[in-house]
Amino acid sequence: MSGEGVYLAGMGLACTLGNDLPSSVAVLARGGVRPTPLAVSEGVQWPVHMLPPQEGNWRQRLERVVRGVAAQADEGTGAGRSGPLFVASSSLDIGVMEHTAQDLRLGGDLQDFAGLVAGALDWQGPVFTISTACTSALNAVLAACDLIRSGQADEALVIGAELGNRFTVAGFGAMQLLSPDGAQPFGAGRNGLVLGEAVAALRLGSRAARWRIAGGANVVDGRNPSGTEASAVLAMCREALAQSGLRPQDIDLIKVQAAGSPINDAIEALALKQVFDPLPPLVSLKSAIGHTLGAAGAAELALLVGCIEAGVWPSAGYAIDDELGIALSAQAPSGLRNILLNVVGFGGGHASLVLEDGR
Numbered sequence: 001m002s003g004e005g006v007y008l009a010g011m012g013l014a015c016t017l018g019n020d021l022p023s024s025v026a027v028l029a030r031g032g033v034r035p036t037p038l039a040v041s042e043g044v045q046w047p048v049h050m051l052p053p054q055e056g057n058w059r060q061r062l063e064r065v066v067r068g069v070a071a072q073a074d075e076g077t078g079a080g081r082s083g084p085l086f087v088a089s090s091s092l093d094i095g096v097m098e099h100t101a102q103d104l105r106l107g108g109d110l111q112d113f114a115g116l117v118a119g120a121l122d123w124q125g126p127v128f129t130i131s132t133a134c135t136s137a138l139n140a141v142l143a144a145c146d147l148i149r150s151g152q153a154d155e156a157l158v159i160g161a162e163l164g165n166r167f168t169v170a171g172f173g174a175m176q177l178l179s180p181d182g183a184q185p186f187g188a189g190r191n192g193l194v195l196g197e198a199v200a201a202l203r204l205g206s207r208a209a210r211w212r213i214a215g216g217a218n219v220v221d222g223r224n225p226s227g228t229e230a231s232a233v234l235a236m237c238r239e240a241l242a243q244s245g246l247r248p249q250d251i252d253l254i255k256v257q258a259a260g261s262p263i264n265d266a267i268e269a270l271a272l273k274q275v276f277d278p279l280p281p282l283v284s285l286k287s288a289i290g291h292t293l294g295a296a297g298a299a300e301l302a303l304l305v306g307c308i309e310a311g312v313w314p315s316a317g318y319a320i321d322d323e324l325g326i327a328l329s330a331q332a333p334s335g336l337r338n339i340l341l342n343v344v345g346f347g348g349g350h351a352s353l354v355l356e357d358g359r
Helices: 021-029 058-074 094-098 112-121 136-149 166-174 230-244 264-275 293-310
Strands: 007-015 036-041 044-049 085-088 127-130 155-162 198-205 211-220 253-255 338-345 349-357
Touching (some): 007 058, 044 166, 058 094, 058 112, 058 155, 127 136, 136 155, 136 293, 136 338, 136 349, 155 293, 230 264, 230 338, 230 349, 253 293, 293 338, 293 349
Parallel strands (some): 085 127, 085 155, 253 338
Antiparallel strands (some): 007 198, 007 211, 036 044, 211 349, 338 349
């Protein structure tokens, strides 16, 4: 992916912090919220960063939240409903199947969930499903950028969506990947990740705006299908920099993947130090909203941009592991221009995006 001309025209977010981006940033500024215990079976529960309570069943809840975040992203843009729609998710419609009696589809059609999202928006244009585990939303952004850069579309909407379901939580718990209390990315006491619900919308277009998608990369290395591979982290960072025409020293901030895994966080920290010397400031958002899986790329991008624009900065609130040789930035870097956003997922997916602040 190269060249110029893809910009972030609008964004919307609903997450554990709030049903819209401004309220989410405001709650984060006040210290955030604690995850809520979710029972997956008798006597077994795990903390999850769930959306604020919504009326209605699972499908009605999805439709309401999708319409809300899309409206946020479209505010003031005059955007229509005929361009490409990219729906990014890891769990897709597992939640609706859990809440439907006698649903025997065993997964249904891959496009079923995108159909629910498109129906909620009365979408008239082409609809694409992107489901590459935790890299789904970032890969959806890269795909949308390719369409816009090639002249096949003037604008596109990316929806990243992960709504709660017991199946996903139980699966992560069975793999012993979850924290029983709270996520501490890069923390000295980190003991696993905490999942989160989120629906995010990113409106992308060719009309110049403050935030430009400068480049990105997707690298797949399946040698460790459930973890981070150091060589792939190096490759995704270097490829994203090359596609953006930047050098390591041009990056002013890295939004890290770090989810609180004892091993994966250490691998990521080691790999980043091999690409960047010295390391630029680092920021993590998963202790605030949880690991939102397929929605993470869109949700964390929207929240980070919202924080920067509002002058709010997430604080860790826990001790960082000295052995990693890194630190999380306590404040927004001065002279912030180029941001690298990293996401790593199951199946060996490693994706990066470079966002340029043209203000």
